[in-house]
Amino acid sequence: MRISLLGLVRVGYVLGAALLMTTVLPRLGVPGRLVPDLVLIGVVSSAVLRGPVHGALLGLAAGWVLEIVPPVGAPLGLAALTLMLAGAAAGSLRRTSSRSFVRPLAALALAAVVVLGGRAGSAVVAEGSVDLAGILATLTATLAAGLLLLPVLVAVDRALVRRRLG
Amino acid sequence: MSHHAKRRLLALLVVATLAVLVADLAGHPAVDAIRSASGTVVGPVQRVLSGAPPGRVAELAAENARLRAEADRLSREVQALSQVRDLVADGAVTGRSVVIGQVVASEASALGGRSLTLDVGSNDGVAVDSTVVGSAGLVGRVVAVAPWTSDVQLLGAAQSVVAVRVGDRGLLGTVSPIPAGGGADDDGQLSLALAQPGSPAVGDLVTTLGSVGGRPYAAGVTVGRVVSVEPQPGRTTVTARVAPAVDREGLDVVAVLVPAARDEPRPVVEEPVGAPGGEPAGEPAGQRGGDVVGAG
Structure with a gap:
């Protein structure tokens, strides 16, 4: 497996996004429910160009990064698995011919629903209740951030592939 | 990487993730090691990013907390003392x-x-x-x-x-x-x-x-x-x-x-000699002497 610039960009993005989500944004006073899932946006931007298997693999790896960055998830591994499913779901919307911007956003919406659905499900199992308003707020924040970030990430990905750096 | 290799890798990683998940749910100590290791490695980065207070501020914050605890303790003691004073009064x-x-x-x-x-x-x-x-x-x-x-x-x-x-x-x-x-x-x-x-x-x-x-x-x-x-x-x-x-x-x-049991007999009260309106000595003690006792 060769190391490519695109791979390094991916690793850097996921690490930076994980730290931003867990440390910087809460420190800046962003309420927890309004922190967008930046890692998920990165996974979707790559998955929607390459398909479900790649999306699942990337989602699992990114999910593990998110788990390992403190606060460590509990139970360890659950978030990685849901992010894997979300990556696979986003990858299933791939169309190599399509350059539409709506498609990545739809993939992000689908993936976010998968992640937040998993979170709501585990909350129901663990606590018997779920903060639906908080989950909808996170969904909205993630989609809003995706509206800004997804075109940039997709464009960077395509540019790197075109220059044979991917 | 070929498509098949990717699938194999994915299956392997999913199995590994599931193993960790089950181990964590079962309370295996290795998972705690992962937690503390991640805190050791990533924690300092997070400290820097979150702008953790530098030495002087942290020192003052610690002193502040200590003094507040001391003040709480003292006000508690003052309160207890005033209650003791009430009791004694x-x-x-x-x-x-x-x-x-x-x-x-x-x-x-x-x-x-x-x-x-x-x-x-x-x-x-x-x-x-x-x-x-x-x-x-x-x-x-x-x-x-x-x-x-x-x-x-x-x-x-x-x-x-x-x-x-x-x-x-x-x-x-x-x-x-x-x-x-x-x-x-x-x-x-x-x-x-x-x-x-x-x-x-x-x-x-x-x-x-x-x-x-x-x-x-x-x-x-x-x-x-x-x-x-x-x-x-x-x-x-x-x-x-x-x-x-x-x-x-x-x-x-x-x-x-603290109950103190009486260990010597109570003295008989005698009429002082030459008291006015003298009744026979000893009679009042016979009538009124000794506490009325009653069981609780």
Whole structure:
């Protein structure tokens, strides 16, 4: 497996996004429910160009990064698995011919629903209740951030592939 | 990487993730190692990113917390001291040997009423059936003693009966909890049953009669005041309601009266020679000498 610039960009993005989500944004006073899932946006931007298997693999790896960055998830591994499913779901919307911007956003919406659905499900199992308003707020924040970030990430990905750096 | 290799890698990683998930749910110690390792590695980065306070600020924050804890402790001590002063200023404690104790636990008894635990015990001289008083009056009696703690049955607990004197005339009676179904239990009021004919007035002071050796109840400790008298036509004795003097919910610092048994005979009071209106000497002592004793 060769190391490519695109791979390094991916690793850097996921690490930076994980730290931003867990440390910087809460420190800046962003309420927890309004922190967008930046890692998920990165996974979707790559998955929607390459398909479900790649999306699942990337989602699992990114999910593990998110788990390992403190606060460590509990139970360890659950978030990685849901992010894997979300990556696979986003990858299933791939169309190599399509350059539409709506498609990545739809993939992000689908993936976010998968992640937040998993979170709501585990909350129901663990606590018997779920903060639906908080989950909808996170969904909205993630989609809003995706509206800004997804075109940039997709464009960077395509540019790197075109220059044979991917 | 080929498509097949990717699938194989994905399956492998999923299995590994599931293994970690199950291990964490089962409480395997290796998962805790992962947690602490991640904190060790990523934690410093997060500290820098979050702008953790530099040395001087952290030092001042720590000192601030320490001083606040100290201030809390001192204000607590001042409060306890003022309660001790109230206790000592009250008549119930003067002239008696007491041990000052603090309530450290309180429990609603299954039989009704409440019991307390004090932070004084047999090593402090507390014995079973010692009287416990607060600054306002009688709290209860010690029912069990451990080396450093003792359990107190509160006034008004089930099956607690206190022999009392009522009012200026010193009518004899007993104070007990209001029996179940005996009317509304207003603010923890107690039932007073007179043991002799006579009628108490509302507002009469109720004090303990006292027992032999001051156990379980010392004499003359305020129990409360009569708040209502129940008319009972056709009966010679009267029952009444008594509001206890102490707030049994908010007890903190209390005094345990250490019982001191009398070990020498009480002297016979003799009429001074040449006293005016002389009655035969010794007769008053025969009529009035010696305390009236009553069991608690």
